[in-house]
Amino acid sequence: MHINKLASGKRLSLSNDGKLSLFFVGVGSAFTKRHFQTNLIIIKGNDHVLIDCGSKTPQAFYELGLKVSDIRNFLITHSHADHIGGLEEVMLTGRFVTKKKPAVVIDKKFQQILWDLSLRGGAAYNDEKNGSEPVFSDMWRIIRPRWLPDWPRETHEVTIGGINLKTFRTMHIPESARDWESSFWSCGIVIDDRVMFTSDTRFDPDLIENYCPLFDLEFIFHDCQFFTGGVHAGIDELATLTPEIKKKMILTHYGDDWEDHEKKVRDYGFFGLAEQWHFYDFD
DSSP states (O other): OEEEEOOTTOOOOSOOSSOEEEEEEEOBOTTOSSSOBSEEEEEETTEEEEEOOOTTHHHHHHHTTOOGGGOOEEEOOOOSHHHHTTHHHHHHHIIIIIOOOOEEEOOHHHHHHHIIIIIHHHHTTTTOBTTBOOOHHHHOEEEOOEEOTTSSSOEEEEEETTEEEEEEEOOOSOTTOOSSTTSOSOEEEEETTTEEEOOSOOOOHHHHHHHGGGSOOSEEEEEOBSSSSSSSOBHHHHTTSOHHHHTTEEEESBOTTGGGGHHHHHHHTOOEEOOTTEEEEEO
């Protein structure tokens, strides 16, 4: 893997020479003030997929020389605002400005959750006619992932151009949930069978134990906070994983006090912290 920072003032390109490239639009927690929120764009050749679109993402793309309407494909991991807060702008821009539907990878269960509990209030009534309001499919071109039976937990698969994605359920909220099955809907992703991105998750050793052997994972971008408790994995909890796992683990979704914890990240044997506006390129 090669890590390269986007040159200052350079516009982010949504295509490359065909290598798998992960670009972190943001790396911060939900309440970060020093970074953008942890959203990730996958680029490979002429294909791209944005993983999550938080409330600060449209501004981030503006600063990167793009409009959020330039993004063609979306995949959303769960319905917290730092992961969906930019979607209303995406939908309304597509419907009223560009007149083009963006594509979203989403299963039926999460589609209902996302629309009815989050997006409908701001999007459904803008052009109601004769008592009929727009529905989710009026805003999006829906791509249904394929369910993969007999996996350790609920897993789906989709291929967007040359990018293969496998989504797996995660244990995020509420804090009282015992496992992924009793958690509210959330997911992480395995990209091209090479890289895992957990998105938001509590410490879940079962995920690492059951999924890492299924792939030859080169790196794991893992949710991390610098204290223990709540609905994110704590760094001291992650430190109990094996050295082999930690050396390929890059921590994301961290707080604004990250400089106070850099030594601990090194001492525990993690690869490091994910860096905003950097490309992680895989040959």
